[in-house]
Amino acid sequence: MSKLIWKHTYDIGLEVIDSQHRILVDLINDLYEANSTGAAGQVVEDVFIKLSDYTHYHFSSEEDMLKLYRYPKLEEHIAEHEGFRQTIKKLKSETKGGNIILSLKTIDYLKDWTINHILGTDREFGEFVRHRETND
């Protein structure tokens, strides 16, 4: 995996969400770097905790927005977040104690999930909000 560079096509058009997504991508890059430069397992664990904390923060702030807009696909969207929350939780327990170096496959999975979610599920919400605002 090479460093993930933010592309404007990842923007969903909601300022708050887009800037949070950029931070998530930065944290995934940090994780990749800590993991691949042979940094101590403790460093990997610390970066992973940052990613985990930020993911939780971002999901709950996005979910508040979904509720605010009475988004019809709220349940499905939250269910997707929930699946990823579980993955993060499992990995967090595995990296605990600073003993584990994550596999490239795992980091790729985190990256792919995040980008696919942004490009699919989140983009759809962005379009819903735009459509609503132009029709209100």
Ligand SMILES: [Fe+2]
């Ligand atoms: Fe989302």
